[in-house]
Amino acid sequence: MSLARLDETVGAELDSALHRFSVDRTINSILDVGAVVEVLQSAPQLPSFARARAQVAAAAQQWLKSGLLPELMVMKGALSHPITLLVEIATEAPAYRSGDLDPLAAMVEGGLVGRGELPTLTLQLVSAAFSRLGITIPAVAGRAEDLRRIVDKRVLRSRSDEYDLATLMMAAQLFRAKSTPRDSMPKVFPRIMLVEALRCGHLNWIALLALLNGHVFPQAPRAMMLGARAQLEKAVKGGTDLLPMPNPDVLYSEFLERSDLGLRLRSTLACYAFLNEDLHVAPL
């Protein structure tokens, strides 16, 4: 299929996913939309994302105004990350008014949402206990250098699954929120993940990792970008649908929940943007 056809396919599938979220509000439909907003908020506002951003922003603004997003924040704490990203993107909708945030702000003020005690307490408890034993855990503070180090050091752990992709996207979102220069962001881990995906022909991950390595993190070597482009172009040309699911052996993670369609949609969107944008790859 052509790139234009791919764009149409993604647009239609995204419309369906947004509609299902409005109507069904099942966990799967929330996860579908969450996977898309994750990739949109990880990368810069590329022209190729304009339509998808507008679609998601318009829908998210309605969900924010109607109180759906604040309620989900209270009732589904485990989904606070994608829901926060939806709140963020809702502010781009033409219909958005600052008053739309009032219900959410009141819930935050009341301590109902935005707390996430367990992860914070776990980190602090481990750090405090080890510290008493004379073992210092490197800072987990918000400095860009600390965050870069934490992400890049994931290469020291064996094997990868969707948790690693989520880690890279969350890091990208954080770095972008802090306006961190690209050359201060992680580069070893994103590149190694792309190399692993390229070597297994793992299209779902190649698309996302090519986008992150090409437009967010320090640009990967030309050979990696060209290798990714070649595999994705071939897949799009010979395909008629969204990109396939991640490989079964890397799909599941004990740490986070994912939906099938969401992962296909997010990566096809990333694929479209990566192939459609004029990427000036760095010389070797």
Added chain:
Amino acid sequence: MSHPFEALLSREQAETTLAYLDQHRDVAAAPAEAMLATFARACLLTDPDGLDRGASAAAEAEELARALLAHPDGATLKLDPFILTSHYRMVGQDHDCPAFRQLVATVANELERQPEEVQRLGRVRALRRMLSDAGFLSPPQLRPEKELGLLNDLAALLVASHQEIDDLVDHLAANGSAIPAGAADILSYVALAELRNYHVDWSSKVLRFLLSMGSVNDSVTEAVRFIALQRSTSGGYGFTDPSAQDPLSPRDRFRTFHLPITLHAVWLIRLARAFERAVGTSAGQGPR
């Protein structure tokens, strides 16, 4: 200048690993294991920044060589000629090891007898280069790098098979010439990626080549750290899930898993430290 490899293995840890390997040096019981364990001990004993007891390593190598030469199944042992030759080069440069020299000479003689088409293979050319450096044979004929297609197509190098990259690395090592920086970077990424999926044998070979060429970047540094961090309190390397039922017996687990990783770990650490020393002593030359 930072020294990223400095803290990979303390002297105390090296002693523990040395003792761990000492339990597996019985040539009569298991010749292949004894060869690997003795070589791994040599990596520890000959490291000037580590235990620095080269004479002990040479004595152990001689003991191993005598036992292998006298082994009743000597002709069918099928010992890895790369390991034997690498081991000889490590201990035989500074110490007289006549039995070990005799053992490696049999490898050289065997190689000389191979037909010309075999002599042109990357693995055989690389072995010939090592035997030439150790004074056994003349060097291999040069194979121009322009014939090594993967060097001209880095996107293809990125997704090349283990066998293809093995062959490239062997030819480059045989030529003894520097590898282009772009290709070295791609190899380092591939080596680290494969290491994370526990292709330790294969990745270690590529990493040893890059370290010996002085092609060290962030990926090589992290890859050496990765394998150094596989160390357990026993002194061996390689983690297994303690909560899972192991289908292998402890001996088979050691032979097929812990021993190879332990050898690769101590060999890489030794090479990394040698690289660091070389960089430290040549003014103005830092790791790329």
